Amino acid sequence: MELWIDAILIVIVALLIDRFIGELPNKYHLLRWIGNIVGFLDKKIENRSSKKTKVLGFLSYMFVLLVFWFLMMLICSLIRNGLDGYHWDIAGMSVTLGEIIWIIVTAFMFKLTYAIFSFRHHCNPIQDDLRNGNVAEARKKVQMIVSRDTSSLDEEHITSACCETISENLVDSVVSPTFYFGWLGMTGAIMFRCANLMDAMWGYLNEKYGNLGFFVAKFDDVLGFVTSRISPVFVALTAWIFGYEHKGVIAAAKEEHRKTPSPNSGWPMTAVARAMRIRMEKIGVYVMGKGEMPSIDDVTRCYKLVERTSLIFVILITLPLFIFIGIHIQVFIEDRIFDLLGMIM
Numbered sequence: 001m002e003l004w005i006d007a008i009l010i011v012i013v014a015l016l017i018d019r020f021i022g023e024l025p026n027k028y029h030l031l032r033w034i035g036n037i038v039g040f041l042d043k044k045i046e047n048r049s050s051k052k053t054k055v056l057g058f059l060s061y062m063f064v065l066l067v068f069w070f071l072m073m074l075i076c077s078l079i080r081n082g083l084d085g086y087h088w089d090i091a092g093m094s095v096t097l098g099e100i101i102w103i104i105v106t107a108f109m110f111k112l113t114y115a116i117f118s119f120r121h122h123c124n125p126i127q128d129d130l131r132n133g134n135v136a137e138a139r140k141k142v143q144m145i146v147s148r149d150t151s152s153l154d155e156e157h158i159t160s161a162c163c164e165t166i167s168e169n170l171v172d173s174v175v176s177p178t179f180y181f182g183w184l185g186m187t188g189a190i191m192f193r194c195a196n197l198m199d200a201m202w203g204y205l206n207e208k209y210g211n212l213g214f215f216v217a218k219f220d221d222v223l224g225f226v227t228s229r230i231s232p233v234f235v236a237l238t239a240w241i242f243g244y245e246h247k248g249v250i251a252a253a254k255e256e257h258r259k260t261p262s263p264n265s266g267w268p269m270t271a272v273a274r275a276m277r278i279r280m281e282k283i284g285v286y287v288m289g290k291g292e293m294p295s296i297d298d299v300t301r302c303y304k305l306v307e308r309t310s311l312i313f314v315i316l317i318t319l320p321l322f323i324f325i326g327i328h329i330q331v332f333i334e335d336r337i338f339d340l341l342g343m344i345m
Contacts, residue, residue, distance in 0.1 A: 001093050006103055007327040011319050013107035015311070018116050030068070030112040031197055037064055038201050045212060053211035057202065061216050065194045070337075072109050072186050077334035077341075079105055106186065106330075113189040114177040116310040119145075119166045120303045126162060130155055130296050148282060156293035160280045163294045163302040167272035167280075168265045170235070172196055174310040175268075176227040182321025185330030195220045221263055228264035231309075232271035234316075238309040239275040244301075249274045252289075259286040276301060 026032050041060045047053060083098030122145050129138035138158050143150045146161045153161065176196070180188030199220035202213030232253035240246035252274035257266030266288070273280050273289030278298055281287045294302065 001095055001099060003327050003331065004323045005093075006099065007323040008319065009103050010107045010110065010327070011314065011322060013104060014110045015116075015314065017108060017111045018114070022121065023115065023118055024112070030109075031193070034064060034068060034194060034197050035201065037067065038198055042202070042212075048208055048210075048212060051211060054214045057212045058215040060212075061194065061198055061219070064198065065191060068194065069187060069190050072190060073333055073337055076102060076106055076109070076186065076330070077337045080331075080334060081338040109186055110181055110189060113181065113186075113193045115169075115173045116307055116314075118173075119162075119169065119306070120300075123162045123166065123299050123303060126158065127296050127299055130158065155296075157281065157283065159294040159296055159299050161282075162299045163272070163276075163278065164269060164280050164282065166299075166302050166306050167269045170268040170272070170306045170309060171224055171228045171231050171264060174306075175231050175234075175313055176224055178314050178318040179227050179321075180223070182318040182326050183329075185322070185326040185333070187329065187333060188326065192223050195223055224264040228267040231268040231313075234309050234313045235268065235271040235275055235305070238305060238312055241312075242305070242308055244275040244305060245277050246275065256288050259288050261285070272302060272305060275305060 023029060038060070041063070045053070045056055045060075080098050080102040083101060084096045087094050087096040089095075122141075126138045126141045129135070129141065135155060135158070138155075139150045139153055142153070142158050142161050145165050148161070150158070150161065177189045177192050180192045182188070184191070195216055198216040199213065202209045203217035203220065204210070204213060232250045235253075236246045236249035238244070239249060249271050253267050253271040256270040256273075260266035260269065269280065270288050273291075276294070276298060277289075277291040278294045279287060279289040279291050281293065
């Protein structure tokens, strides 16, 4: 088939996997494997005070990136190039067995780098607990999706925490990985995913990680700079299409995004707060938005808004980029790896 058809199929299959299959069990998930290697490296690095530790942080990122990037690209290369002997003619197009399997495997790997529908599965049990008056159990569940202490949160701060993490992850879990996938194929997606996960593990301004996590923290900020700032545009567009408040979404993001400690996370959070006419509050850190604190039902409204925004972004931005640029880079790299294997073998 033509590459542009392959590109469309890869994105569609990835979206279908995300919607109807969802996440792999944690012990089999890509992020768990990356996290295990990062944790292993963390234990091996003893001297944290030297400025040379910044170099070790950079080298650690490159090692993790190259390991997972090479494995993914090697698998894709072997499938597409190694199974091309079996083919059929369909509607005047030659389709190989390797191409079909390659589309499915690439879509699956792409899905492992982003998540559109996962937060409804995290938040629905929390909503159920709150509806049943079981605030203590809701606190335990919300602790799994936020880093703050949830032991004393009341109902409205639990629902706020849900809305905050859902809206923040519009960029970290969808817009950024799919944006770089559009430009560079799996290379771009895994480049962002490694930086973002390592920033979550090492990006702390303390004695243990101040130097070690310096590179990944800065690189994650750089990678999220553009994607975070364009996210309010797509929140506003989605809000306009689906009947949320669309006026003032971009202006609110420009005005309030600095309230969060992260230079990037405030953009989608303030945009979503405005679109939903709610207020989000992390006690002692920030208050954003000018409405009421979110209700239990507002959590559902929030993840639906973010899911729809994500789909619109993938259709309007990721898919065209991947058709015209990303898939060609993907195939070029795969072919060079296969050529290299041929020389070695």
